[in-house]
Amino acid sequence: MSELVLSGHGLVKRFGPTVALGGVDLAVAAGEAVAIMGPSGSGKSTLLHCLAGIMKPDAGEVLLLGQRIDSLGERRRSELRRTRFGFVFQFGQLLPELPAEENVALPLMLGGVARGEAVRAARGWFGPLGLAGLEGRRPGELSGGQAQRVAIARALVSKPAVVFADEPTGALDQNTGHETMRLLVEATKHNGASLVVVTHDPNVARWCDRTVEVRDGQLLVPAGGVV
Amino acid sequence: MRTTLELAWRLLRGGGRRGLLGSLLTLAAVAVSTGLLLFAVGANHAFSQRADADAWRHPATMAGGAATAVQALDTDYVRGTPITIVDLAATGGSASRQAPVPPGMKAFPKPGDLWVSPALADMIKKLPADQLAKRFRAGAPTGILGDEALVHPGELVAVAGHKPADPAMTVERNDTTGSETTASPAPIDHYATGAVSTIPQVYQILAIIASVLMVVPLLVFGGAAARLTVARRDQRLAALRLVGATPGQVVAITAAEAVLTAAAGAVAGALLYAAAIPALTQITIGGGTWFAGDLWPGLLPLAAVLVAVPLLVGVSAIVGLRRVVVSPLGVAKRETPPGMKAIRLAVFGAIVVAFGMISGNLLSMGKTGAVLLVVFLALGFLSINLVGPWVVALIGRVTAGTARGPARLLAGRRLIDDPRSAWRTVAGVALTGFVAGFLSLMNPAAMPGADAKDRMELTVAKARAAAVADQARERLAGIPAKVTVGGAGSDDYSRTVEITVPGGDAAVDRARTALHGVVPGTSPTPPAGSGAELYLLADLRTGALTVLVVSFLIAITSAGITGASAVLDRRQTYAMLRLAGTPLEVLDRARRQETLIPLAVMGGGSLLTGLFFASPFAVGFGFSGALTLVAFVVLGFAGIIGAGALSRPLLRSVTADPAPRPD
């Protein structure tokens, strides 16, 4: 088994009386694509947010390349999210007032890359993702599938270690959804990044290397016994 | 209709905490606008009240036979403050035709009566008799004038009753100051109402100009507030449209919601204004403060404002909704907005050029000129407001095109995306720039005669000058005073007798008391250029300062409110950016640049426009003019930065939990 990139150990998260996560362990290897499935309200998004440093778990720890990240301050976690992680959500992660190429270039610019270079690098993503010619369009002028592909480019542009996706195809029809998911998995693999994706669609999950099930804030131990 | 109202009420209540915050912001904005609008209305009412209170001192002269009384006017001074002295004598009418009773008095004064204002009564009690009381034959007052007789609460007024043959009622007086502070005895039979003398009329025109300067930014601000309700709701309303609500229903819901909020805001604003009146009465204009009743606009105007404000907000909200109604997807999808028409710039240019063409002649046009000026001021304002969003979009294009870092890029793109909203944030301060530019040229630097407190003069016929001077010297024995006969008075037939009294206020007042009656009915005047026109110049400054403070208040409030609402409107975007690891500082910097860049350009632009509009009547620039400009620039930027910083905690709170969820 290849090297671990990201791992969560004994993650607990409560919202008032609700126990969203009741002690979850999950490890993601380099270049691995993991699908998280489970019924609505079972804690999938919460798990993703804890792993990605968006939320602090109440107990347990999260390690990125062997370093604890859950105990870091908001500023450092924010920096980690910008430099080491990429995100694709159901909708809304693109800035409506920026043209597509600048949306993709933004993470690079935030990292200090000069604008011209950042935009050039961003444009390089449009062809491979089937977006050629749409560089200057604003998100409102893209179809749902196109917008998600721009979001994928944006998530990958700064060469993250892990890409997190929460129901990235939830708002798309089945065919477009499958196509988008295929692109997401392939592009992530191609860039050597790991992928953690929450989905409801078992067909979509098939694109991934591994599927874990969440029920009431616990991981169901799969038949193999290894998590 | 009932279901619409119910739905609106539910939307209003069910908006959650952030929806509620949005409604509160609108309410606050409307309250401030209403309060200031009432101030503008109240100020005009106040000046017309003063004009009314002044009118009885300038009654219409009657043909000798019909008159029932003789009235004369004089202005004396004590401690440098003018005392208005009205001399009256009944000229024996009949039982059916009595002499008219002056305002604030119970009866026409009998010979020997002395009615004084409360402030003058105090003075008479306080000062030694040889400094004030001895000027009046009665010595002690026989009655106290009511408020109706007074222009302002602290005014010094005396009404003295005489026999018709008394010198005070027969000797002609010489209005050397030209400001209608003296009038020769004239037969009258009733008292005038309305603005009859020049000075109150000038004040009323100035009050109208000040109102225009305050009300136009107020309307802009009110419109912004109205649009706030729409901005917050447009997502939800677009959703309503998507599920099949008719345009009519959407409009009705929005309008009802906006009107409900605005009505509450308007009432709050009226209460706010009522609470502020005691403080506002302390603004000194024309040498005095105000009666509370002066500033209270009256029931009918109040009712009109309370009805008009919610209606205007409703209409404005409907206009803002057009986009949602026309295309249900428009708001949800955020397409590239159509570019703004350059015609806006053309309109602005046309107004500036037109003003440039007529401005040279404005002063010689009299009343028409004043009306034209008011019209052009309003047009100047409106055209700045028209051209504002266009320029902001242009600035956005330049900013985005030249941006190197992310913050500036975000700011520029945002300016292009929604120039109207960016303009709304800075409009107030930019328009204040227009006011500051306009007023900085209205700064008479030095006031002639202000340092001449120890000098006074009597204007008398050439032939009598020497005799009057001798008499004056005799009366002033024991007081260190110098009496000389000066050059020609207002014409070749008169001379001025100049009296200089070193030794301070007390000595001057002793001299004035001693000189009383040397020329019957006429008190020595201060040297030319230091009478009522001195007040006028000082008042120009007070007025300018008031207008500036008010428009600044509007500007900063509006910047704060629109800034907060912009954060609320974009909370999802901000949360997403934070989630992807964008530092809060970058977001804050983008937000700052989004306002400061257009502020610099538009503030400067409207400052220049204001200077241009004021150029025909430049009274002087000088130090205080420069101070006005510098203060505007410093306070403008500080205010906008401060107002923006106020919404920083809000930005922090909407991005504190960046987990994405639809709301």
Ligand SMILES: Nc1ncnc2c1ncn2[C@@H]1O[C@H](COP(=O)(O)OP(=O)(O)OP(=O)(O)O)[C@@H](O)[C@H]1O
């Ligand atoms: N901010 C919050 N405040 C309170 N409760 C929350 C919050 N976020 C999540 N929860 C609760 O935690 C539990 C897990 O939520 P989570 O969003 O992780 O579910 P999910 O598996 O992602 O569901 P779905 O598939 O519907 O997205 C749910 O019971 C939810 O109500």
Ligand SMILES: [Mg+2]
């Ligand atoms: Mg979820």
